[in-house]
Amino acid sequence: METFSEIFLPQRGSTGAADVDTLFHFIHITGFILLAGITIAIIYFCIKYRRKSDDEVTPIITHNANLEITWSVIPLILILIVFSWGFRAYLTLYTPPSDAFEINVTARSWSWEFTYPEGGSSLGELYVPANRPVKLIMRSEDVIHSFAVPDYRVKMDVIPNRYTTLWFEANEPGTSQVFCTEYCGTGHSAMLAEVIALDEEEWEEWLETGLEVDEDMPLAELGEQTYTGASCNACHSVDGTPSVGPTFQGLYGTEREFEDGTTATADENYLRESILDPQARITAGYPPVMPTLAGSLSEREIEGLIEYIKELE
Amino acid sequence: MSENHHVVPLKTLLYNAGALLVLTILTVAVTWLHIPEPFNVVVAIGIACIKASLVAMIFMNLYWDNKFNTIVFLSSLVFFLVFVFITLLDTLFRDVPFGIY
Amino acid sequence: MANEASAKVKIREFPIEENPPKNYLNWEKGIKSWIFTKDHKRIGIMYLGAITTFFFVGGMLAILLRLELWEPAQTFMSADTYNHIFTMHGIIMVFLFIIPSIPAALGNFFLPMMIGAKDVAFPRLNLLSLWIYAFGALFALYSVAYGGVDTGWTFYTPYSTETTSAVISMTLGAFIIGFSSILTGLNFIVTLHKMRSPGLTWGRLPLFCWAMYATAIIQVLATPVLAITLLLLIMERLLGIGIFDPALGGDPVLYQHFFWFYSHPAVYIMIVPAFGVISELIATFSKKTIFGYWAIALSSLAIAFLGFLVWGHHMFVSGQSELSAVVFSFLTFLIGIPTGIKIFNWVATLYRGSISLKAPMLYALAFLFQFTIGGITGIMVGALSVDVHLHDTYYIVAHFHYVMMGGTVFAFLGGLHYWWPKMFGKMYNEYWAKIASGVLFLGFNMTFLPQFLLGSQGMPRRYFNYLEPFQGLHQFSTVGSWVLLVGFLIVAIYLLHSLLRGAKAPSNPWGARTMDWMTPSPPTHHNFDYSPVFKHGAYDFHEPISEFTYGIEGSDEGLHKDHGETDEVDVKQGPEVNDK
Amino acid sequence: MANSTEVAEKNPNIQHHFVDYEQQFESSKLGMWLFLVTEILFFGGLFVAYIIYRAWHPDLFIMAAEQLDTTMGAINTGVLIASSLTIAMAIRAAQLNQKRNLIILLSSTIVLAFTFMVIKYFEYTHKFHLGIYPGEFYTYEGIDHELASVFFSIYYMMTALHGIHVIIGIVFIGWLIYKASKNRFSDQYYTPVEITALYWHLVDIIWIFLFPLLYLID
Ligand code: HEA
């Protein structure tokens, strides 16, 4: 059953997943039986009652009330089952337990920021305790996004003018993919993140130290992490392919030309300005769409990014 | 041909217009009474509905006309109400926690 | 039934003249005789040309989409281009192709003929609707020329109010095309009520007409809401009226209500005409009375009505209240019942029929298979908890291609082949048609079956980039789209060939019993040169065809030389009587 | 479809595909009613927006409606009712072959319609003067509610769309007068008068609802 299930569905990462999966399989199997019945009947009739001569006469069979009732009532029963089942599971999916651990989520084009009750925040990586309900309180800074974790079978739109919530309970430590599933423009498909479920020990430890940036990590490595975490990759490639923004490959040290005709060399100061105040100088040939990252990146992360860009020859 | 078309008597038309004007004055007048929410809305819409039916039945001839035209007209209201009430089912109940069902 | 003598009218048989020299195609010549025509048949043909063109464009855009998805990240176009292309693909396919497809092309041509009328009730409005369509299409093209749009075909706010792409001209185009759809629907309702020939009671009406009637009701009731939605969206961009824009205090979820209040009923504007075509195909190619006539006829109306109550199933995770989500889910399921009734009645019609597997019938059978898959997966995503997982993934993409492409487009192809001889007076190549239908069936399922798997494994839709593990299925799907392309090319080639040098078509090559076949192929300018009278129902295959060619004695003004049988009927059962 | 050409010769107003005048008249009327249905749902969208926002922010509607001039609204209601009366009488005139009356009544309908528009013009300019513009251009400070501009957006959308319908009505009625002066209408053929009147009454009905909903909130 487990392997059968995995052909269709991703691994079950949350406590709520099993119920959803069972309903999914129930509808598939029932649907398949219905489909098979219809298909076999069609094929059988087409063979058996093939036209043999052009002047064949067919019987006049106009209707049959019993049949009509049968094939209305059986589907009716099926949909009542499916409805109440889906309804019940939906109820659990959207009723967070009162003791859930609360984390705030801020979505912006095109990155996810997670703020923890202790005050710290992380970009692109959501750390949660396993085996404990977690409630996300979500808000968007611009357009509608949608927070989806297929492994957990959860999804909820994140909208600009009010909070939406979502809860889940990871059933084992591990990493799961987060997608943005409401179309939000150019970087929609790059608006990814990860949920990292930690076991109790790791979680305690992470709460203590995790929010502080790892001082020992080499700057360039931190920069690489931030590059995906802050979704720079939504617009900037590192292998030379053109995208929304200029590629980072070989960017450092080159002569930049701006929309207003001026030029400058891409040195550290210029890179810092581009990150913190992107609209100050717009590189020629590109739209002025880059969001400012002032405020959501730490000083060390900015340095890391600059270091990372410098290393991309 | 037009023998079987209904010619509305002049008096009926005039009385109808008179009734509409009276109702207009009435609907303004009741606002001076300051009926409490939500009944003021009910009264205002009630009067508007009566006025609209008068226009539809007398001026627009529905009273004498093929009944199918009335069905067509009413169906638009039915679907409008569907639109309103189902949307309200969302907008009025956004803050109601799910647990209560 | 105390018949007054005056209600009796002398009727006689009018044997059909095969391929007369004058028909609606050569009745008048020159481009003006086309663009200013009020003939419903010519208008239908022009619509057919237009929608085929747009289907081709939309299809080629789809081929590009699939090509781009060959590899994760960039294969050959940028993310922005991709977003523009899937938006254009959706908009073209929905507003310019599928909504007008069956009603405006096949419906315009055959609905009046099926009821024995000379034209629709308002021929000028009909022409106006074509022009409005063309005008709206021009706006859409203008918008493409000015950079296109990248909002998705749903134009969700606030993205659509913030993006820099040419949203206003595109929405204006859709707004305008909406009016063309309204006019078609309005015309059909009046035509069916007031223009039926004597003897054509509601119970004898071909099911295609019933389907068009249900569709027309939706068009008239739902499309105005699309108009006001798009108008408000335009105003939101122009003036910032703040009804939908959260930045100004508006509510983006309200926009979604407005949009889907139209767009869910619109999916039944797309599929119900297809149901009508399928009813005709199944009955004719089984040569058998349709099983459950009233069940099929009335279930169309039930679907039309229920279709207005379920729009919120597109918004289960949008942040609407949970109460409404539950209500919407429940109502959504109810639609499965009338739809199921149709499917089962069609299958029952096959029982003890005389089944001829000509190309149109092959399309009809493929429709049954594919639409059932599409419908049942619709039930799947209507289930609240499951839709949370599947919403906005490729499962949805697969669901709606199964109903729209596997359902409507296949029914449209079936109808196109079925009526081709009547429309153009030429037969197509049956051998190649069968091969093409097989190729299309294969290609279609190759393209979209894997997408169910992609979606249930979590692959989101409208994604330019995807994760490595999804690549295999994506590539399979892309290969499928090439098979589809080949299939369509075969169709295009043999149909063109048929136009140019196909064999002359007889008046009734399939032995159908509906009135549209009781006239030469192609039909004469006024459809019938006499006033037809209906003696039997549309599916009375036990009656010889000659029983269906009766008309009022003398109404041909002496055109017909050979005189068939005469009879007398009570024409009081005409349309006027039925209405009251 | 018996002998349609023959009938058509008798009455040039019957198009070739109709059997007789009755069928054509009934068809046109049903067509118009269906069109009115689309109009109702078109405006219906705005009414839905109105209802939703009113249910959310009742205080906003009470505050903002004070800026609307009830007297002018009430007068305009009367004006439209009168115009409905004149156009209904116009049908009667056509049915009774009173050409002179027909033209007079249609003309008075137009005069009343213009009166309506003039009053609307004064209402609008007064608001513009205060800085009450739709949407982002709203600058008025007198209403202490952050969504004041949304109320007026709804107000402007509804009344402007209604006003456009009035103008379209004026054009059609003008065309009727022209045709009437050419003796085109009689008891044998007055379909255009009938269906234009239906349209005009609907414009009236919509105003009948707009008036209490927008002006009479307390
Ligand atoms: C032709 C168009 C068409 C048709 C006919 C349908 C038919 C149906 N659709 Fe689909 N749908 C779309 C086009 C269509 N849809 C589109 C375009 C979208 C995506 C829009 C977007 O976001 O871009 C969509 C999305 C969509 C969603 C939203 C998913 C999401 O975004 O999360 C849902 C959810 O409920 C849904 C449900 C249904 C249902 C229940 C039906 C039913 O009508 C199906 C009924 C048919 C059957 C059930 C099969 C036959 C019946 C039997 C064999 C009897 C036995 C049946 C039972 C036991 C139930 N559809």
Ligand code: HEA
């Ligand atoms: C009628 C509706 C319709 C039809 C027919 C199709 C047909 C196809 N669609 Fe489309 N699709 C939509 C409606 C439709 N689509 C909508 C509404 C969306 C959502 C957009 C959005 O998200 O906003 C969508 C989205 C969509 C996506 C998802 C994009 C994304 O989310 O990232 C994909 C990806 O594979 C896709 C692929 C295809 C393919 C391969 C076909 C193929 O079946 C096409 C095959 C056709 C051809 C190859 C043309 C060949 C034609 C000729 C040669 C002319 C001869 C013709 C005749 C004689 C009749 N479509």
Ligand code: CUA
């Ligand atoms: Cu954010 Cu898609």
Ligand SMILES: [Cu+2]
């Ligand atoms: Cu839907």
